[in-house]
Each structure stands twice: as C-alpha cells, then as structure tokens.
Amino acid sequence: MDNEMKLEIRSKSCNEAFARIVVAAFASQLDPTLEEIADIKTAVSEAVTNSIIHGYDSKDGVIHINCKLIDSSIEIEIIDYGKGIENIDVAKQPLYTSKPELDRSGMGFTIMESFMDFFSVESIVGMGTKIKMRKEIKK
Amino acid sequence: MLVNYEEHTRTLVISFDGEIDHHSCASMAVISDDAIKKYLPQKLIFDFRGVKFMDSAGIGMIIGRYKQLIRFGGKAEMQNVGDDVKRIFNMVGIFKIIPLAKEKEEV
Numbered sequence: 001m002d003n004e005m006k007l008e009i010r011s012k013s014c015n016e017a018f019a020r021i022v023v024a025a026f027a028s029q030l031d032p033t034l035e036e037i038a039d040i041k042t043a044v045s046e047a048v049t050n051s052i053i054h055g056y057d058s059k060d061g062v063i064h065i066n067c068k069l070i071d072s073s074i075e076i077e078i079i080d081y082g083k084g085i086e087n088i089d090v091a092k093q094p095l096y097t098s099k100p101e102l103d104r105s106g107m108g109f110t111i112m113e114s115f116m117d118f119f120s121v122e123s124i125v126g127m128g129t130k131i132k133m134r135k136e137i138k139k
Numbered sequence: 140m141l142v143n144y145e146e147h148t149r150t151l152v153i154s155f156d157g158e159i160d161h162h163s164c165a166s167m168a169v170i171s172d173d174a175i176k177k178y179l180p181q182k183l184i185f186d187f188r189g190v191k192f193m194d195s196a197g198i199g200m201i202i203g204r205y206k207q208l209i210r211f212g213g214k215a216e217m218q219n220v221g222d223d224v225k226r227i228f229n230m231v232g233i234f235k236i237i238p239l240a241k242e243k244e245e246v
Contacts, residue, residue, distance in 0.1 A: 013160075013161055013162035013165075014162055016160050016161060016162050017158055017160060017162065020192075035223075038192075038223045041192060042192075042194050042223075042227070045160055045192075045194040046194055046195060049160065049161040049194070049196065052161070053161065094230075094231075095231070102199070103164070103168065103196075103199035103200055103202070103203035104195075104196075104199045105195045105196070105198035105199040105202065105231065107195040107198060107227075107230055107231060108195050110230065111194070111195055111227070111230065114230070
C-alpha cells in the first residue's frame, strides 16, 4: 500500500472530530482493527486539540495534517504555526499541563506515545510545533 | 446528554452520549455543574453507555466535575464504561477515586 493525503483545517474545536474521522477513514484502507482505529482517532484528537488550545491559544490559525500509507503503516504529521513549546521534556510528562484552569488532564502526549508505535515532537518557540506519529497495522 | 435526579436516594445520574472531546466537553461541563449545584446530590453517577469516543479531555472534564461535587460532600461513581473509554481512564487510575458501579443487568 502506498498512498498520501493532506488536510488543512482552521483551529476551531469543532474540527477536532472532523480531523480524527478523516484520518481514521484514510487509515481504513489498511484494514485496521476497531482498536487500531480507536488508537489513531484518539492520538489525532489529542494532537489537534493541543494545536488549538496551546499552539494557537484558542485563536485563529491553520493546522496541517499530512498522512502517508507506507506498506502496512500510517504516518501522520500534525503541524501548527503557533507559539511552540518551550520545554518539550516537561510538556511530555504525564499529568503535566500548562493550562490546569481549563480542566486539562495533561495526558495528551502520553496517550499519543502509548497508542502509536512511533511518536516525536519538534517545536520552535514562536514558529510552531510538528507532531510525527506512526502506527503499524498488524496483519 | 441526560440529567436525572432521584429525590429519595439523593442520587444524580449524568448520562453522556456521542463523542467526548475538548469541543463537546465545554457544554457537558456546564450542564453537569448546573445540575450538581441545583441538586447537591449525595451520590453522582456518571453513565457512559452512549459514548462512542473519548480522548483525554474527558479525564479533565470528569475530574473537574468531581472537584465540584466533593466541595458539597458528595460521592461519585461511573457506570457502563466501554473498553475504549476505560483504557483512557485507566491511564490516570481514575477508578481509585471514582469507582466503577456494579454493572446492572439490562431488563
């Protein structure tokens, strides 16, 4: 399998569901199990929500979602051009949140990391953040 | 989403449905907090029977409501939590503070 899709959305919270459903639908070409689909949807939802709440501080911005199917895996990039992350190691700690006043659990990165087979964060303060993830679809 | 209060047991049941994410949590939190303040329940049951999806926003939303509840001395439980939702909650060990209710057989 070799395929690719790119999606551009505005940083509106109503697009969180749209984004994860689109990626899940694209991934369905690999014939994943329901659990694998749930993993992908959840990880995408976490990344897009982070871009909206943290990257853009709930203000208007653009989020790019690039997906590639390579053999039996899906590679997902979620990119925002927001404020970036000062200390990625701190941000990745379970239960850490920079916005506790918003009822955030601080589990976003932990979920992406544990639900996907590969996960990385690249971020430049003032420039934005890129999340890369990969999920192998078991045969 | 459904809110149901039983006067004689002072039990409030908040039933969620659909997808729980950052977007949908906003209104779920407001409706839940209004009900908690209105009824001051002794027991609050969060019911997840109709929930098709939940991400980590659901953890924050439930813990936020739990904090409202314990200010008034209430206790909370969860019921009908599906496997996908349970997996998310288990990551933070939430069932230690908000235990799963004994599942009732459907009639």
